[in-house]
Amino acid sequence: MTTDAPLDISSGRYLNESAIRSHALCCSARFRANKFTRVGEDFVEEVKADVEAVLRELRAKAKPQMNEALESQEVFVTGLLQERASEILNGLVARIVQNKVQRQPSCGKTLGRTR
DSSP: OOTTSOOOGGGTTOSOHHHHHHHHHHHHHHHSTTOOOEEOHHHHHHHHHHHHHHHHHHHHTTOOSSSOOOOOOOOOOOHHHHHHHHHHHHHHHHHHHHHHHHHSOSSSSEESOOO
16 A cells, blocks of 8 residues: 555544544533533544544655655554554544544534534
């Protein structure tokens, strides 16, 4: 797989939307005194966009300096690293959700708008 393949988190089931909603409501209970009782679709889409931006930033760090990337059939990442990266990425998504809940204005009962 080439590192230049387009990133589009919203095009597939890359994130567990139910977990995002659940964590957002937990964050609301803990940090916002249960101000929010529902999570709108816009909120979930914003989380997806933030995760996609982080992944794009990570990929940008791997751009070749001098020559184009040399394709390889080698597998460089072991299962242990994949597991650790998954833990880190999962924690990052949780933090993105928490930060978004904490920044959300308290003008309604819904995080984001519902469609």
